[in-house]
Amino acid sequence: MKKSIMWEHIYEEADRLKELLASRQVADLLNAYDSRKLTRIIFVSSGSSLNITTIAKRFYEELAHIEVNTYTPFDFAGNATILTQYDREMTLIAAISQTGTSSGTIDAIHHAKKLGFNVLTLTETRNTPVEQLGDYYLNFLSGSEPCNAKTKGVCNSLTLLMLLAIEIGKVKGVLGDERYQAYIDEIAASIEDIPATIEAAKQWLENHQDWGKVQHFYVLGNGTNYGTAEEATLKMMETMCIPATVCELGEFSHGVHRTIGPNSNIITIVTEEYGHEIMKKTNGFLAETVGRLLVIDATSEPFTDDNVIHVAHRPLTASCLNLNVALQVLATALPEYNGIDPNQPMHEELTRLVGTRI
C-alpha cells in the first residue's frame, strides 16, 4: 500500500514551524490592532481548530491576562446570548478554520460582525470566506494540506496561537523581556525536538502494531494537554474510523473508570503540570487493569517501560507541540497496519447533506 500523504505533512512540520517562527505576521497584526485593552478572546472553531484553542487557553490567561472563551460555531451563533453584554473594545472574536470553508464558522463570523465585534480570522487556505470576512487575518503558514485529518496545520495553528498570546503579553506589559524570550526559545527548541519525537513514536509502533486492531480507545489528559487528549481522540477517530472516549484526568474516577477492563485500550498523557501525582497513581492502576496502556511521557524524569513513548520535557509549554506530533504519528500509522488509508473517504454524504462546508 502506498504510504499516506499524511506522512509527508508530518515530515514537513519542523520546516513549516521554523518559517512561522521567523515570520513577522503576528507583530504586523499587533501594529494594526491595538491589543492593549484586550481582556477577552472568544475563539470559535470546529474539530482540530477547536482543540488547539483548549490547549492555547492558558497561555492567554497566564501570559497576557486575557480571559478565554471557547465556542463551537453552533453554540456561538445560537446559544450565547451573553455575547451582547461584552465590551466590544475589550473583546476580540478569533475564528479559526484550516480550510476557511466551514459553514458554521462562517455563520459565526457573520453573527459576531452583526453584534459589532472585531473579528480576527485564521486559516491555512487563503482566498476563502473565513479569510475574507474578518477585520484582521493570520495565515497558519503551514502550506496546503489536502487531506481529511490535519497534522502540520494543527502544529502551525497551535504554535500561531501560542505566539499570538506571547506577543500580546509583551505588548500589554504582562510578559517581561526575559520571560518572553524564554517562551520563544522553548518553542524554537520544541521545533528541533520534532524529528526525534516522530522517530520515537514510529519505533514504539513497530513493536505495538496490535494497537491497529483496537475497536475503541480512551485518551486521558489534563491541564494544557487536555486539549491534546481531545485532539488525539479526534485525529485517531478520523483516521481509524472507530469510536473513542476522551476524559480529563480528574473526571476519570467520576464514572468513566467504571467502564474499563481487560478489553480496554488507554492512552495517557503525562506532564509535570498540576495533577501529576494523580496521573502517576492512575497509570499504576491502569497498568494492572486494562488490556493495553500507552503512556506518552513528557516529564523531566521519564519512566522507561515497554508501554512508554518519551517526548522531550518542555516545561513552559508542557511539551504540547511534540505530544501532538507523537499522537499524529499514531493516527497515521495505525490504520496503515491494517492496510487502510488513514485518509479514506467516509460518509461524505453526511457532510454534503448538512452542508458542513460551503
Ligand SMILES: O=P(O)(O)OC[C@H]1O[C@](O)(CO)[C@@H](O)[C@@H]1O
Ligand atoms: O478547520 P476547519 O477547516 O474549519 O475544519 C474543522 C475540522 O473538520 C475536519 O476537516 C473534518 O471534518 C477536521 O479535520 C477539522 O479539524
